[in-house]
Amino acid sequence: MEDEVDRLVAAWRRERPDLDVEPLEVLSRVSRLARHLDRARRLAFAEHNLEPWEFDVLTSLRRAGAPYQLSPGQLLTQTLVTSGTMTNRIDRLAKKGLVERLPDPSDRRGVLVRLTAEGRDRADQA
Structure with missing residues (x-):
């Protein structure tokens, strides 16, 4: 079954047979998969x-264990x-009340x- 990456690679092979486009077969698929995962x-x-970045910071603190703080x-x-x-x-x-500086x-x-307690609840729920 042919996909968009197969068509992209075939086009490059046709237009630029002098280029090694084999890495595109993997890299293009990984890049497209990353975009799909980011959207989800x-x-x-x-x-x-x-936001994803908020989740990343909150879960870094959550994984640290009680008292859920890091520098x-x-x-x-x-x-x-x-x-x-x-x-x-x-x-x-901090403005949203999800973390505090000490x-x-x-x-x-x-x-x-x-x-904060609210930040921990949000991280756990998400």
Whole structure:
């Protein structure tokens, strides 16, 4: 059974026989599958009024176990975003009442991000 990727690869083979288009057979399918999964994920989280990035941060904190808190640096490692992006995300989640910032008792300059009861409920429901 031929699919869109088969047609795409055949067209490239016809138009550019000098190119090795074999990697497209896998990469194009993986890319298309990722888009389908992302769409399904967004729909699932929308039912709980969450964006995928919100779910990622909330579940990182939830997986940490009680008291459900991590440093911003630990959140960066788990979610693979930049520090500026993480700061923005923490700000937005705090504004929604899903996380709170607390002073880090082991570092006067540091903060910890803790999941609120509402944030924990949302993560568990989603």
